Amino acid sequence: AQSVTQLGSHVSVSEGALVLLRCNYSSSVPPYLFWYVQYPNQGLQLLLKYTTGATLVKGINGFEAEFKKSETSFHLTKPSAHMSDAAEYFCAVSFNAGNNRKLIWGLGTSLAVNP
Amino acid sequence: DADVTQTPRNRITKTGKRIMLECSQTKGHDRMYWYRQDPGLGLRLIYYSFDVKDINKGEISDGYSVSRQAQAKFSLSLESAIPNQTALYFCATSDYGTGGQETQYFGPGTRLLVL
Numbered sequence: 089a090q091s092v093t094q095l096g097s098h099v100s101v102s103e104g105a106l107v108l109l110r111c112n113y114s115s116s117v118p119p120y121l122f123w124y125v126q127y128p129n130q131g132l133q134l135l136l137k138y139t140t141g142a143t144l145v146k147g148i149n150g151f152e153a154e155f156k157k158s159e160t161s162f163h164l165t166k167p168s169a170h171m172s173d174a175a176e177y178f179c180a181v182s183f184n185a186g187n188n189r190k191l192i193w194g195l196g197t198s199l200a201v202n203p
Numbered sequence: 204d205a206d207v208t209q210t211p212r213n214r215i216t217k218t219g220k221r222i223m224l225e226c227s228q229t230k231g232h233d234r235m236y237w238y239r240q241d242p243g244l245g246l247r248l249i250y251y252s253f254d255v256k257d258i259n260k261g262e263i264s265d266g267y268s269v270s271r272q273a274q275a276k277f278s279l280s281l282e283s284a285i286p287n288q289t290a291l292y293f294c295a296t297s298d299y300g301t302g303g304q305e306t307q308y309f310g311p312g313t314r315l316l317v318l
Contacts, residue, residue: 097243122306131207131293131309132246178245182305190261191307195245 090115092181094194102202107151107166109197111179114160119181121162122191123153126176135177138162149173174201206230209294209310216284217318224279224313226294234297235277236307237261237269239290246293252277284317291315 095110113119120139124132136147143155149172153164162179179194207228216222226235237249238261248261250269258271266288270278281288292313297305 124307129311131311132295132307133309134306137306190248190251193246195243 090181090183090192092179092192092194094177094179094197096197097195098198098200100200100202101169103171104168107164107169107173107199109164109177109179109199111153111162111164111194112160113162113179113181113192115181115183117183119183121153121155122180122182123147123151123162123164124178124180126178126196128175132178135164169199169201171201171203174199207294207296207308207310209292209313211313212311213314215316215318218283218285220284222281222284222315224281224292224294224315226277226279226310228275228277228294228296228308228310230296230298230308231274232296232298232308233274234299234305235271236295236297237267237277237279238293238295239263239288240293240312241290249279249292281315281317284315286317289315289317 091114093112122137123135125135126132136145138145138155146152151166176196176198178196180191182191210225233254236251238246247263252258252271255271268280294310295307297307
């Protein structure tokens, strides 16, 4: 069965430090991969997505993610954390397997940024 | 103006009451979704609709019903609310890219408390 795993439900970093949020998926077919962010008291918004082509994807607010097929991973990174990055981050996957496909969501990672 | 709106934003109700959560979108998308979010459980799909005449159950549809009144409107009803339906509810829409490249756009959420 297809699934998404986000390692670490809570991650804490210092302001200016590297942000690394992990996402692994399981699938027998090529995936489409997404990262969404949820700021406090808001809905989710798309950070970035991988569909085809270049495996390093750049998103909003300085975030990027790299699709590694051999590792079935799509980790989210940012070189230098800002206080405003504190939020909940969700990894999601869909698969090109018919018209009734839906997004499969990870459980989310809460990012705290310490001054 | 927001592309996806939800009303009400907050609601307190009592066990056994029927309530309706409403979602409207101006994005012109055919696909709409209802999710609930609970701490530690991520997003769980309640119902989804690929067009006005196509409504499907998600993974946790028991106790809920929906109505797709028009392309732009998708309502979620709790026929007889119970306390474990206390959660944050999100409506989302999506464009349908080829091969699964759809991106979901979320409303701001409705925070529901069932006493």
